[in-house]
Amino acid sequence: MIKRLLFYLLSELYGLITSCRNWLYDHKYFDSKHVDQPKTLVIGNLAVGGTGKSPFVAYLVQHWPFQERLGILSRGYGRKTKGFRLVESSSKASEVGDEPLAYKQLMPEITVAVCEKRVVGVEKLQKDIDTLFLDDAFQHRAIQGDVNLLCTTYDKPFFTDKLMPLGRLRESIAGVQRAQAIIVNRCPATLAEAKQTAFESFGLPVFYTRVAYGNPIGSDTSSIKKWHLVAGIADPMPFFKQAKSLGDIINQESYADHYAFQTADFQYWEYIAKQCQDDTGILTTHKDFMRFQEHLADYPHLAAHLYYLPMQMEFVSQEAEFWTWLKQSLKR
Numbered sequence: 001m002i003k004r005l006l007f008y009l010l011s012e013l014y015g016l017i018t019s020c021r022n023w024l025y026d027h028k029y030f031d032s033k034h035v036d037q038p039k040t041l042v043i044g045n046l047a048v049g050g051t052g053k054s055p056f057v058a059y060l061v062q063h064w065p066f067q068e069r070l071g072i073l074s075r076g077y078g079r080k081t082k083g084f085r086l087v088e089s090s091s092k093a094s095e096v097g098d099e100p101l102a103y104k105q106l107m108p109e110i111t112v113a114v115c116e117k118r119v120v121g122v123e124k125l126q127k128d129i130d131t132l133f134l135d136d137a138f139q140h141r142a143i144q145g146d147v148n149l150l151c152t153t154y155d156k157p158f159f160t161d162k163l164m165p166l167g168r169l170r171e172s173i174a175g176v177q178r179a180q181a182i183i184v185n186r187c188p189a190t191l192a193e194a195k196q197t198a199f200e201s202f203g204l205p206v207f208y209t210r211v212a213y214g215n216p217i218g219s220d221t222s223s224i225k226k227w228h229l230v231a232g233i234a235d236p237m238p239f240f241k242q243a244k245s246l247g248d249i250i251n252q253e254s255y256a257d258h259y260a261f262q263t264a265d266f267q268y269w270e271y272i273a274k275q276c277q278d279d280t281g282i283l284t285t286h287k288d289f290m291r292f293q294e295h296l297a298d299y300p301h302l303a304a305h306l307y308y309l310p311m312q313m314e315f316v317s318q319e320a321e322f323w324t325w326l327k328q329s330l331k332r
Contacts, residue, residue: 007165007166008166010165010166011162011163011164011165011166011167012163014163014164014165015163015171015172018163018170018171018172019171019172019174021141022141022171022174022175025141030141030142031142032141032142032143032144033119033142033143033144034143034144034146035122035123035126035143037126037130038071038122038125038126038129038130038131038132039130039131039132039146039330040122040131040132040133040134040143040144040145040146040147041060041131041132041133041134041145041146041147041148041149042134042137042138042143042145042147042148042149043056043057043060043133043134043135043136043137043138043149043151044134044136044137044138044139044148044149044150044151045136045138045150045151045152045158045170046138046150046152046158046161046169046170046171046173046175046176047152047156047158047161047167047168047169047170048164048168048169048170048234048257049168049233049234049235049257050153050156050168050233050234050235050257051151051152051153051185052151052153052183052185052186052209052211052313053135053136053151053185054099054102054103054135054287055185055211055311055312055313056149056151056183056185056209056313057072057103057133057135058103058106058107058312058313059209059312059313059314060133061103061107061110061133062107063323064131065323065327066130066131066332068130068131069111069128069129069130069131070110070111070129070130070131070132070133071110071111071112071113071125071128071129071131071132071133072100072103072110072111072112072113072132072133072135073112073113073114073115073118073121073122073125073132073133073134073135073137074097074099074100074103074112074113074114074135074136075097075114075115075116075118075135075136075137075140076096076097076100076114076115076116077097077099077136077258078093078097078098078258078260079093079094079095079096079097079114080094080095081095081096082116083115083116084113084114084115084120084121084124085113085114085115086111086112086113087100087101087103087104087112087113087114088104089104089105089108091104092294093290093291093293093294094260094291094294096114097114097258098258098287098288098290098291099135099287099290100112100113100114100135101290102286102287102290103135105290106286111125111128111129113125117142118134118137118140118142118143119142119143122134122143138150138175138178138179139170139171139175146329146330147180147181147326147329147330148178148179148180149179149180149181149183150176150178150179150181150182150183151183151185152182152183152184152185152199153184153185153186153235154184154185154186154187154188154191154195154208155186156168156235157184157198157199158173158176159173159176159198161173176202176204179204180204180205180329181204181205181206181207181325181329182199182202182204182205182206182207183207183209184199184206184207184208184209185209185210185211185313186209186210186211186238187208187209187210187316188210189210189316191208191316196208205325207315207318207321207322208315208316208317208318209313209314209315209316210313210314210315210316211238211311211312211313212311212312212313212314213242213309213310213311214309214310214311214312215310216246216281216283216307216308216309217307217308217309217310218281218305218306218307218308219304219305219307221281221307223278223279224246224247224279224280224281224307225247225248225279225280226247226248226249226250226277226279226280226281227243227246227247227248227249227250227280227281227282227283228250228251228252228253228272228276228280228281228282228283229243229249229251229252229253229282229283229284230252230253230254230255230269230282230283230284230288231252231253231254231255231284231285231288232254232255232256232257232258232259232261232285232287232288232291233257233258233285233287233288234257236254236285239285239309240252240254242309243283243309246283250280258287259291260291261291261292261295266295266298266299266302267299269282269299269302269306270299270301270302272302273299273301273302273304273305273306274301276301276305280305281305281306281307282302282305282306282307283307283308283309284306284307284308284309285308285309285311286308286309286310286311288308289306289308292306
């Protein structure tokens with residue numbers, strides 16, 4: 001009871017602080033910069049992680065309908081470096097963050113950069129990029145995007161959540177007013193009418209997407225019938241659920257989002273890998289694999305038995321309508 005009361009008071013205080021900050025930006029007491037070049041799309045959320053933002057960014061880049069120079073700018077959460085840095089396919093997750101590295105390895109032809117100060121990052125890329133995707137920048141109000149896309153999930157929508165630490169919200173649901181559209185990720189094939197009504201009650205365009213998983217990627221998956229699962233992401237349950245369709249699950253381990261694996265963790269998974277038979281593998285997410293891979297040279301058994309599960313997003317429907325809307329919003 002005391003703990004819940006303390007969380008409630010902290011949540012109220014946090015809400016007051018974030019509301020004051022937004023008010024100061026809304027009334028021009030804090031500077032918010034807009035640039036004409038490049039065009040900027042902000043992709044973010046109101047909650048802390050687990051809203052399907054990263055697959056949606058990848059979808060936008062991979063399906064971009066214009067012949068333009070594209071770039072992704074991220075904070076690089078979890079990296080040990082500071083300042084502006086271009087991401088290379090050979091970069092380490094500890095240098096640039098797991099999500100930016102995943103973007104670069106998935107789309108090596110795209111410029112990917114990290115910078116905790118988004119205005120600085122935009123200015124660094126200004127001459128070389130026509131359209132820039134600002135990953136997880138919805139609360140970074142020092143930069144004004146041309147279009148703000150707010151991601152949420154079908155099962156855990158932002159309007160049923162509470163402010164931290166009682167819930168997962170970074171700011172109050174009033175923040176939805178800064179968005180030009182809502183992207184509802186991880187939807188089932190059939191949408192409940194009541195759910196759609198709730199999402200569409202904010203008076204914004206709403207588009208619904210779902211996750212499509214690929215086959216595990218690793219040395220040889222043809223003989224794998226049993227899996228050890230490991231995930232350090234905000235919401236590992238969809239990954240764990242999908243993995244059950246791939247074979248028998250021996251055990252599953254979850255860590256905090258963007259968890260920096262320690263030597264003891266690698267030693268543990270190396271031990272598990274040594275026990276693996278030819279029909280047994282260790283399966284992780286693509287983002288977690290980014291953090292594993294820079295250490296695999298020191299753990300040969302883990303390297304031989306580690307796989308990751310690729311995923312991408314697709315629209316439940318309205319894909320053509322989404323692109324028509326986005327072109328109009330960007331005045332293309």
